[in-house]
Amino acid sequence: MLLAGGAALASAEQLDSDVKPDAGQMTYQGCKCKSYCGPDATDAFNCDFCRTEHSCGHFSLLGSWDYCVYPQDDSFEAQNYQTKVDYWWGKITADDSRASKYPNVLGITTESIQTSFDNWKDEMPAGREKYIHTIGSICKFNLDITNASPYTGLLGPGNQEGFIRMGSAADYNNGGLTPGLGFKFARTGVQSANFVALHSLDLGQSWNFFKYNQSNHISPPQGATKALALKFNQASQCAPQVGISDLARYSQDGTEHNPPNFPFKLFMVPGEDVQMDESAKTPDEVHAAMANFQVGTKLFTVYACDTAIGDEMTPTDGGLEKACGSPLKLGEMITTSQCTTSAYGDKKFQVRHQRVEEDWAWRPDFLQQYDAKKACGWVGSSVSATGTPKTCAHEAGVGAEEVVV
Numbered sequence: 509m510l511l512a513g514g515a516a517l518a519s520a521e522q523l524d525s526d527v528k529p530d531a532g533q534m535t536y537q538g539c540k541c542k543s544y545c546g547p548d549a550t551d552a553f554n555c556d557f558c559r560t561e562h563s564c565g566h567f568s569l570l571g572s573w574d575y576c577v578y579p580q581d582d583s584f585e586a587q588n589y590q591t592k593v594d595y596w597w598g599k600i601t602a603d604d605s606r607a608s609k610y611p612n613v614l615g616i617t618t619e620s621i622q623t624s625f626d627n628w629k630d631e632m633p634a635g636r637e638k639y640i641h642t643i644g645s646i647c648k649f650n651l652d653i654t655n656a657s658p659y660t661g662l663l664g665p666g667n668q669e670g671f672i673r674m675g676s677a678a679d680y681n682n683g684g685l686t687p688g689l690g691f692k693f694a695r696t697g698v699q700s701a702n703f704v705a706l707h708s709l710d711l712g713q714s715w716n717f718f719k720y721n722q723s724n725h726i727s728p729p730q731g732a733t734k735a736l737a738l739k740f741n742q743a744s745q746c747a748p749q750v751g752i753s754d755l756a757r758y759s760q761d762g763t764e765h766n767p768p769n770f771p772f773k774l775f776m777v778p779g780e781d782v783q784m785d786e787s788a789k790t791p792d793e794v795h796a797a798m799a800n801f802q803v804g805t806k807l808f809t810v811y812a813c814d815t816a817i818g819d820e821m822t823p824t825d826g827g828l829e830k831a832c833g834s835p836l837k838l839g840e841m842i843t844t845s846q847c848t849t850s851a852y853g854d855k856k857f858q859v860r861h862q863r864v865e866e867d868w869a870w871r872p873d874f875l876q877q878y879d880a881k882k883a884c885g886w887v888g889s890s891v892s893a894t895g896t897p898k899t900c901a902h903e904a905g906v907g908a909e910e911v912v913v
Contacts, residue, residue, distance in 0.1 A: 533558060533576055533634065534576065534577050534578070534579065535557075535558065535560065535564075535565060535574035535575060535576055535577060536575050536576075536577050536901070536904040536905075536906055537564060537565050537574050537904075538564075539560035539561070539562075539564035539565045539572075539574045540560060540561045540562070540564065541558035541559065541560060541561075541576070542558070542559050542560065542561050543558050543559035544558065544633070544634055544635030545557065545558045545576035545633050545634075545635070545636075546558075546619070546620070546635060546636070547618070547619065547620045551903075552742070553617060553618050553619065553620060554620060554621075554622060554742050554900070554903075555575055555620055555622055555904075556575065556576040556620045556622070556623055556633070556900065557573050557574060557575045557576055558573065558574065558576055559571055559572070559573055560572045560573055560574050574904075575900055575903060575904040576633070577900075577901070577904070578623065578626065578627040578628055578629050578633065579628055579629075580628040580629065580699045584630075585697065585698060585699055586697055587696070588696050589669075589694040589695050589696045589760050589761070589762075590694075592694035593648070593669065593671075593694050596630070596671065596692075596694070596857075597648065597845070599852040599856075599857075600646050600671075600848065600850045600852050600853055600857070601848060601850070602851075602852065603850065603851040603852065604848050604849050604850060604851070605849070605851050606643050606795065606849035606850070606851070606854055607638075607642050607643050607851075607854040607855070609642075609679075610643065610678065610679035610680075611637060611639055611642065612639070613639055613640055613677075613678050613679070613736070614639075614735070615637065616639035616640060616736065616739060617735065617739050619636065619637070619639065620742075621740050621742050621743045622742065622743045622899060622900045623636070623900075624743070624860070624861045625743050625744070625860065625861045625862065625863055626899060626900065626901070627858055627860060628699055628860070629858060630692070630700055631856045631857070631858050632855070632856050632857075632858045638854065638855070640677045640678065640688075640736070641675050641676070641677050641690065642675070643675050643676070643791050643795070643849070643854055644673040644674055644675030644690070644850075644853055644854060645673070645674050645675065645795045645798040645799065645847040645848060645850075645853075646671055646672065646673045646674075646847065646848060646849075646853045646857070647671070647672055647674075647798075647801070647807075647843045647844075647845050647846070647847040647848075648669070648670070648671055648843070648844045648845040649670055649672055649807060649841050649842055649843050649844055650667055650668070650669055650841075650842050650844050651667070651668045651670065651810060651838070651839050651840070651841050651842075652666070652667045652839045652840070652842075653665050653666060653667075653668060653838045653839045654836075654837065654838060654839055656836065657812070657836065657838055658769060659756055659769045659770055659771065659812065660756045660757075660759070660765035660768050660769045660770070661701070661755055661756040661757055661758050661759050661763075661765050661768055661770075662693050662695075662701055662755045662756065662759065662760060663752075663755055663756045663769075663770055663771070663812065663838065664756070664759065664765075668693060668760060669693070669694075669760065669844070670691055670692060670693040670694075671691065671692045671693075672689060672690070672691055672807065672841070673689070673690040673691075673692075673853060673857065673859060674688075674689055674717065674798060674847070675687075675688060675795075676688065676717075676791075676794070677706070677709065680789070680790065680791060682711035682712035683711075683712035684711075684712035684713050684714050685712075685713060685714060685715060685717055685789075685794070686706075686708075686709065686710065686712070686713060687706070687707060687713065687717045687718070687720070687722070688704065688705070688706050689704065689705040689706070689722055689776075690702070690703075690704050691703050691705070691859065692857075692859055693755070693760065694760070695758050695759070695760055695761075696760065696761050698758045698762050698764075700860075701754055701755045701757075701758070702754075702858075702859045702860040702862070703724055703750055703751075703755060703774075703859075703861075703862065704724065704750055704859060704861060705722040705723055705724050705774070705776060706722060706723075706726045706824075707720035707722050707723075707726065707824045708720075708726050708727050708729075708824065709729040709733040709736060709737075709748075710729075710730075710731075710733065711732065714786065715784065715785070715786050715787060715788055715789050716783060716784040716785065717782075717784055717798075718778035718779070718782045718783055718784065718807075719778070719783070719784075720778070720824065721775060721776060721777050721778070721824045721831065722776045722778075722808070722824060723773055723774060723775050723776065723823055723824045723831075724750050724751075724752055724773055724774055725748065725749045725773045725820065725824075725883075726748045726749070726823060726824060727821060727822050727823065727824070727825075728747075728748050728821070728882075728883065728884065728885030729747070729748065729885065737885055738887075741886070741897070742897060743861075743863065743896075743897060743899075744863045744864065744865060744896060744897065745865065745884060745886050745888065745891045745892075745896065745897070746863075746864045746865070746880065746884035746886065746891060747885065748883070748884060748885060749773075749883075749884060750862055750863070750864055751862035751863055751864045751865070751866045751867040752770055752771075752773070752774060752862070753768050753770050753866050753867045753870050754768075754862050755768075755770065756768035756769055756770035767870055768870060770867070770871075771812035771813055771814045771836075772813050772815055772816055772833065772871075772874055772877070773813045773823065774810060774811070774812060774813070774838075775810075775811040775812075775813050775824070775828065775831060775832045775835065776808040776809070776810050776811070776841070777809045777811070777828065778807070778808055779805070779806035779807055779808060779809070781801075781805055781806060782801060782805060782806075782807055784797055795847075795849050798847040799846060799847055799849070801846070801847055802843075803843055803844060803845060803846065804842060804843060804844075805842065805843045806840050806841065806842055807841045807842070807843060808840070808841045809837065809839075809840050809841070810837075810838045810839055810840070810841055811828060811836060811837055811838060812836045812838050813831075813832035813833050813834065813835055814833065814834035814835075814836065815833035815834045815877055816874070816877035816878040817831065817832060817833035818830075819878060819879060819882065819883065820878045820879075820883040821882065823883075833877075863896055865892075865893050865894075865895070865896045868880075868892070868893035869893040869894075872893060875891070875892070875893070
C-alpha cells in the first residue's frame with residue numbers, strides 16, 4: 509500500500525460534516541484518524557485505512573496512514589440484552605423515513621468487504637454507504653425453539669428475541685425484487701449475533717417479497733451479480749454462504765457453549781399471511797405492506813438442516829425435502845412489533861456477516877458432505893477451513909488471536 513490514500517478517502521472527507529472523521533474510529537497502532545476510514549485502489553479496495561495525525565502509523569508519499577479496526581464496545585456489550593434491544597429499537601423508531609434511492613450497486617466494489625465481516629460494532633463506520641440492501645423495514649420478533657433442538661445458544665430450546673431487517677438487495681428497476689434478510693440478536697455481556705439470508709442474488713425474482721424460501725446458503729451467483737461474488741471473495745472462499753456458528757456460541761443470557769452445536773444451514777419458509785401479489789411495486793408500496801403486518805404475524809417457519817443435500821448448488825430451490833438435509837423444525841418467527849422503515853436502519857444499523865470457514869473449523873465434517881468449491885463458486889484451487897483469504901488484521905501485522913471479538 510505504498511500510495512495508500514487515493515480518491516476514496518479524499519471524497520470521504522466531504523461526507524457528513526456533523527460527524528468528525530475520527531469519531532468512533534480506531535487504528536491497529538492506536539493512531540488518531542483525520543479522515544474517514546475506507547479503502548482505495550492500491551490494494552483493490554480491500555482494507556480500510558485512514559489518514560493519521562502526528563506521523564503515526566505507516567508512511568507513504570501522500571502522508572501517514574494506518575489500517576482501521578472496529579472492535580466491540582466493551583461498555584455497551586457488558587449490558588443486559590434487553591437494554592440493548594431497547595437502545596436499538598429507540599434508534600430504529602426515532603425516524604421512519606427511508607433512504608431516498610438505491611445507489612449504483614457496483615459502488616460496493618470500492619468499499620472494503622472485509623469490514624462487513626470484521627466490524628464488531630453494531631453500527632456502520634462513519635462515511636460508509638449501504639450499496640446493497642439499501643432500503644429496509646425492521647421488526648422485532650420471537651422465535652420459540654422446540655425442546656427437540658439439539659443445538660446451543662440462540663439455536664437451542666426456548667424463546668429467542670431478535671430483529672429482522674427486510675429489503676431488496678438491489679434497485680427495483682429489474683422487473684422484480686431481490687429479497688434479502690438481515691438478523692440481529694442482542695446478548696447479555698457479549699457481542700450480538702448476526703446473520704444474513706437470501707433466496708438468491710438473481711435480479712428481478714418476483715414482486716412478491718415472500719414468494720421464495722430463504723437460507724444462509726444460496727446458489728453461486730451468475731451473470732451480472734457474479735461481480736459481487738468476486739468482491740466478497742476478498743474476505744471468504746465462499747461468497748454464497750455465511751456462517752451461523754456464532755449464533756450457537758452464546759445464549760441470549762450470555763452463557764457460553766464451547767464447542768457450539770449448530771446445523772449445516774438454516775432454511776426459512778415464508779408464512780401465508782405475508783404473501784404479496786405479483787403486480788409491480790415501488791419501494792413505498794412494498795414497505796407499506798410490511799408496515800401493515802399485525803403484531804403476531806408469522807414471517808417464516810425456521811428449519812435447521814443438519815446435513816448437506818445433493819450438490820448444494822440450488823440450496824433454496826424447491827420444497828423442504830429437496831433443499832434441506834435432515835430437517836428439524838426449530839419454530840416460527842412471529843412479529844412482536846410493527847415493521848417500520850428507518851433512517852437509522854438504512855444508514856447505520858450493521859448486520860455483521862460471519863465467514864462460513866468458521867463453521868467449517870468447528871465442523872470439518874461439513875466439507876465431506878458436498879463439493880464446497882463448486883457450491884461456493886470458488887476460483888482458487890480448493891477450499892478449506894484454514895484457507896480464508898488474508899484478513900486486514902493480518903495485513904496490519906496483527907495475529908487473529910489479538911483481534912477483539
